[in-house]
Amino acid sequence: MKSIKKVYLENLNKTFVTTANDQVVAVNNINLKIEPGEFVTMLGPSGCGKTTTLRMIAGFEMPTHGNVFIGEENVATKTPDKRDTAMVFQNYALFPHMNVFDNISYGLKIQKRPKAEIKERVERILKMMKMEDFSQRVPAQMSGGQQQRVSLARALVMEPGVLLFDEPLSNLDAKLRIHMRDEIRKIQQKVGITSIYVTHDQEEAMALSDRVVIMNAGIIEQEGTPQEIYQRPVNEFVANFIGRANILDGEIVGIDEGEVIVNIHGVGFTVKVYKKFDVGQRVRVVIRPEGVLVGKKDFTVKVDKSVFMGQNHEYGVDFFGSNLEISENNPTGKTIYKIGQQMGIGFDQQALHIL
Numbered sequence: 001m002k003s004i005k006k007v008y009l010e011n012l013n014k015t016f017v018t019t020a021n022d023q024v025v026a027v028n029n030i031n032l033k034i035e036p037g038e039f040v041t042m043l044g045p046s047g048c049g050k051t052t053t054l055r056m057i058a059g060f061e062m063p064t065h066g067n068v069f070i071g072e073e074n075v076a077t078k079t080p081d082k083r084d085t086a087m088v089f090q091n092y093a094l095f096p097h098m099n100v101f102d103n104i105s106y107g108l109k110i111q112k113r114p115k116a117e118i119k120e121r122v123e124r125i126l127k128m129m130k131m132e133d134f135s136q137r138v139p140a141q142m143s144g145g146q147q148q149r150v151s152l153a154r155a156l157v158m159e160p161g162v163l164l165f166d167e168p169l170s171n172l173d174a175k176l177r178i179h180m181r182d183e184i185r186k187i188q189q190k191v192g193i194t195s196i197y198v199t200h201d202q203e204e205a206m207a208l209s210d211r212v213v214i215m216n217a218g219i220i221e222q223e224g225t226p227q228e229i230y231q232r233p234v235n236e237f238v239a240n241f242i243g244r245a246n247i248l249d250g251e252i253v254g255i256d257e258g259e260v261i262v263n264i265h266g267v268g269f270t271v272k273v274y275k276k277f278d279v280g281q282r283v284r285v286v287i288r289p290e291g292v293l294v295g296k297k298d299f300t301v302k303v304d305k306s307v308f309m310g311q312n313h314e315y316g317v318d319f320f321g322s323n324l325e326i327s328e329n330n331p332t333g334k335t336i337y338k339i340g341q342q343m344g345i346g347f348d349q350q351a352l353h354i355l
């Protein structure tokens with residue numbers, strides 16, 4: 001395997017000019033460092049600029065301005081073949097008339113590698129991906145998941161410094177997506193290759209990544225480990241985009257080292273903080289549905305929704321005129337509250353996060 005490369009995007013911008021002569025800022029001066037061997041996912045709503053960013057890394061799109069470093073080299077204006085990257089596409093992009101072996105070996109043939117080397121490399125990848133038995137099949141004789149594995153093998157066989165994924169699992173059904181994402185992660189860790197992955201599926205991003213980059217309207221809202229993004233979102237956009245979030249009004253009423261006391265509708269909670277707050281400051285507080293505790297006495301609320309989901313019981317309650325979502329884990333043997341009933345609740349202080 002050749003060297004595993006770092007990637008650095010510096011003030012990267014892409015402004016499209018439409019046929020009506022409107023300017024669309026798809027990517028707005030983003031900066032991002034990706035370490036060698038890291039698996040980074042770009043996640044965001046439709047139109048946020050994640051695909052355009054990936055395509056600028058691959059060389060399918062030229063930046064309006066800014067730089068793309070792959071390793072030490074600035075490749076911003078180079079064609080895709082002059083960059084040390086390989087891409088796995090959403091639609092697999094396999095040659096329909098070629099069998100698996102020929103699809104995987106295509107890039108190496110273009111590079112005019114010796115026949116024996118091609119055979120050895122393709123067979124090694126097929127073995128690693130447990131696809132030896134498929135080598136003579138053509139794409140039409142395989143399932144979507146199998147075709148996507150061929151597409152991944154075709155990228156890996158080139159031994160690129162960076163592997164790029166453009167929503168590779170979107171065309172697969174839910175069960176296969178989970179299986180394939182586990183497989184992608186396993187293979188990526190085995191090979192140790194730097195990987196940049198684009199998706200709009202937050203669960204996929206959390207399951208795959210060392211680091212998640214949340215994009216919105218051409219900018220990066222937050223980057224961090226899946227835990228950081230989920231537990232410590234920097235703003236309401238990120239809190240609402242990743243998982244489900246209840247966002248409550250509160251007021252800082254006390255400050256101690258690394259902690260504050262926040263008053264939420266008359267009840268004080270001690271919360272760990274990561275930035276400076278002042279006494280009297282009005283704040284927004286995030287609590288995930290699983291951080292709301294059923295059976296506590298801090299607040300009495302009325303149940304509007306009560307749904308048994310197996311692993312958890314989902315409630316919706318009226319909390320001072322707004323809806324509060326509650327997810328009670330492992331409901332077996334616990335009291336089930338029905339719509340219209342009163343329920344006592346509290347908040348897990350460790351799960352409260354002040355924006």
Ligand SMILES: Nc1ncnc2c1ncn2[C@@H]1O[C@H](COP(=O)(O)OP(=O)(O)OP(=O)(O)O)[C@@H](O)[C@H]1O
Pocket residue numbers: 016017018024025026044045046047048049050051052053200
């Ligand atoms: N060739 C183009 N000409 C004009 N505008 C474009 C072009 N390509 C993309 N855009 C615009 O740039 C913005 C970002 O698009 P991009 O495809 O990067 O978003 P995305 O986050 O990948 O969305 P999706 O998840 O829907 O693919 C969008 O507003 C899109 O309409």
